[in-house]
Amino acid sequence: MQYSKMFIPTLKDSPADAEVVSHKLMVRAGMIRQVASGIYTILPMGLRVLRKVEQIIREEMDRIDSQETFLPSVQPAELWQESGRWDFYGKELLRFKDRHGREFCYGPTHEEIITDIVRKEVKSYKKLPLILYQIQTKFRDEVRPRYGIMRGREFMMKDAYSFHTDDASAKETYQKMAVAYENIFNRCGLGFKMVVADSGTIGGNFSHEFAVLADSGEDHIGFCDSCDYASNLERAEARAPSPAQDTPKLDNLKEVSTPGKKSVQEVAEFLSVLPQQIVKTIVMDSDQGLVAGLVRGDREINPIKLKNLIGAEWIRSADPKAISEETGIPLGFVGPVGLKLKVFADREVEASNNFVTGANKTDAHFTGVQINRDFKAEQIGDIRMVIEGDPCPKCASGTYQVKRGIEVGHIFILGTKYSKSMKAHFLDLNGKENPMVMGCYGVGVGRTAAAAIEQNHDEKGIIWPVPIAPFAVHIIPTNYSQDAVKKASDSAYKILQERNIEVLLDDRTDRMGVKLNDADLLGMPLQIIIGPKNIESGKVEVKVRKTGVSELHDFPQVLENIPAILKDLVS
């Protein structure tokens, strides 16, 4: 492609609202433009990258016999009502009515649509397993879209859905899909981790996230510095507390006055105890009503782990007013003893003795509190947030590191959540009707491209991994109006194209500085810089964008080596 023929509106300055480097660079490199909050146009340079990511995804999907389909973006409300998500999904679901007043939504995901198709077309175990995927535009009406196309409202996504006779078959496909995802992100040139994740609004009982580690990531990833354990922090397991060595001497329950002392720190100082001797009672609101979670004073509660422990559909911090109204207890003094809410305790609370809790009345706490003696917990489990330095739950020697990550892929085993509610049944070998077991699997196409920039850039611009670069080679004639330079540049362009190497030729008459800056900003892996002096002595400069190393080579002989140089850059 000749630069002059391509629409590449580069900018010197980043947009004012751009917080992360990929957003800044995609705008500056003329890849994207915002149309409305979280809604973007993908310009030609951007689309070249997205199409390459798509193609890699497509090849890896085809390899595991996943078949490409195209599902509608406008989805009838009836299907979402059947699955129960019409009421559940909230404002992120963009809803509207057609001219006849019928309700629809712009699909943020396609479980309902695909389940509807499959339940109508597949009746027998003989047709299972079945894996279908699509690459399509989705819309999620995020409260706060940001980071360019990384967290847009309208975005391109590959979503796959699988249907099975049983859990074993679903797990087999899940494993294949995990391998396909590893291939996809490896082929895109990304550093990533496959981490245990929560199923969120998709539902289901088992899931992993593929996270690209980058400071701009919105997720927190906890992973072991010794073994391969890795998890989204919202799911990261704590190691079970060691059982006590000696039988401890148990104090009696005693009410103490703690006037105005509400926070763990205030109470600890006032009573001269360590924070870990206090047990916090956190009241949460959920679809099961208000519930209380207990964690040690030096810990934070993990709402997702609590939600999963109690089997709730959703959970969130309770409104202080609602807590007072329902329990009659002032905030800061809630405790498990005599509390009328269901209580769920972290395992560390079970392992603690003689602790301090709120006394369920103003300005009072209990000391010498003991679980199972002074109060009963509905369930005991792992409901605390892990932090960096915590011991690994899997191996003996490792400890947690916590880094930020960008979720680029997510795989789920859904179980029978949708097939039961939507009656996607099949007849098994014995003619018995069963709900299908389902899985679903997503990759954010635009987000993968953005994540690649987060991992591959410098102060000058983007440094594309070869497999998803818009062009592999960028030819920069320093003075295209000079005959010898033009001739050599045009010839290099032609020869490389004939070798099926994608080339961008900067045929503009702009100053050399402008062209070199643009080349670094746009970030093609290899630059061939052709200047009048060098070409006179039969030389051109070949610069590797990643290392910045520039070397003089014989021209045109060097063109023979370009494929090999590019190959080296991939591995």
Place this chain on the structure above:
Amino acid sequence: MQYSKMFIPTLKDSPADAEVVSHKLMVRAGMIRQVASGIYTILPMGLRVLRKVEQIIREEMDRIDSQETFLPSVQPAELWQESGRWDFYGKELLRFKDRHGREFCYGPTHEEIITDIVRKEVKSYKKLPLILYQIQTKFRDEVRPRYGIMRGREFMMKDAYSFHTDDASAKETYQKMAVAYENIFNRCGLGFKMVVADSGTIGGNFSHEFAVLADSGEDHIGFCDSCDYASNLERAEARAPSPAQDTPKLDNLKEVSTPGKKSVQEVAEFLSVLPQQIVKTIVMDSDQGLVAGLVRGDREINPIKLKNLIGAEWIRSADPKAISEETGIPLGFVGPVGLKLKVFADREVEASNNFVTGANKTDAHFTGVQINRDFKAEQIGDIRMVIEGDPCPKCASGTYQVKRGIEVGHIFILGTKYSKSMKAHFLDLNGKENPMVMGCYGVGVGRTAAAAIEQNHDEKGIIWPVPIAPFAVHIIPTNYSQDAVKKASDSAYKILQERNIEVLLDDRTDRMGVKLNDADLLGMPLQIIIGPKNIESGKVEVKVRKTGVSELHDFPQVLENIPAILKDLVS
């Protein structure tokens, strides 16, 4: 692809609501499934065809330096308000509000979005002309979606937009685009006509439609049986009436009683005149208010031609009540003499003498009416509908034929309609600011595939043109569980795949009849039928789907000839 691995839910019966053959066959061949009225899922077999059409489009767009972009489907109301179409577009525009109450629509077309991008990024004549295109999902909330994906509400479309310094540049691109479109439809194997068309809601001043002739078409195409003139009937020009040879004797205007005689036929019989001696006065409603169109009694008025003559934005039949209220004249007796509405006359009315019209009161007509004497017309022009047999407006010898056509592509010169209202200006060579001249160009991807079926099918099923067939070759082992048959089939499958020929291998254990019927229904251009007896004597049957001719060939030698046979089928 092995049949057993592909999701191809074929059906014996057509859906009850399917009116046209492409709809029936696409559903029966497992290519599409309806999700809601006018909203479809494209299944793997269907998507293979659509992707091929897309790829052909892409190649032809790239060839004329049109660059691929991807514009958002969710578009802010503000841009549509700027262009004036927010109020104008009506219920076909699917409108909704986001979570913050801001108004958006699902893009039925993208003039506003692309004009917004270009006005922000292109300021100088040096960057023009610019052609951008996308292949994307659109939504038009049709009152009566039908014909499967041919007139769906959600559909895939290629839309291109061009920006120019002047009309000459726009016309040059328009011509290139016309050639690209001819290439696209030729490469898809379609018989089509490029016809003069109306600009409709897109606006602009010049347009052509690419129409595939087929009985199921919704458009009527008028074309000369002798020269290359072709036009959508709504724009088809009538040849100007020959001037009268002699000066006629003019009668006096005379009111006659015509009790209860309203229609042309009734009046003609009652007054013993020919229908062509009567002039009909048709009152239409438009954005310019009520207007009257005059055509001869044996003609029909063409509302589109009338709209264009008077320069209206829209026109439609007037409500009889509104006519009576505004003019005080009862329906059936309206005439141009003394009428208080603006009158527009067809050229044939100007060429007529002594005609009959309504007398603008109940049960009365005038005879001996004369234009310019008894009434004045605001304008005289070509506003009648042409019919089969009318003389060609372009050549001396030809006459009109009228056939039905399916609009698969449409190209427009928009002029400055959008660039003026949205202020898409550029600085010319002299530093002067001018609005850009624009063009826009669309191809319906799904509709092209459906039109191919309308033109290529028989009672057994689809007959795909080679370039857009899901697979080029369909291998049908009559008994796949028989060793020699399986071995030959697998080997043919492998060999053809190695030659980059797309093959579907029916590896199912179903009965031969089922497999042969499915093969004819699915419509791959070539079938290789491998049976136990033939293979014993080293033969296989090669059947051309289009001709139905089946011949025995030596196996595996015949595989060498498959590329040549396919090539023959294309030309």
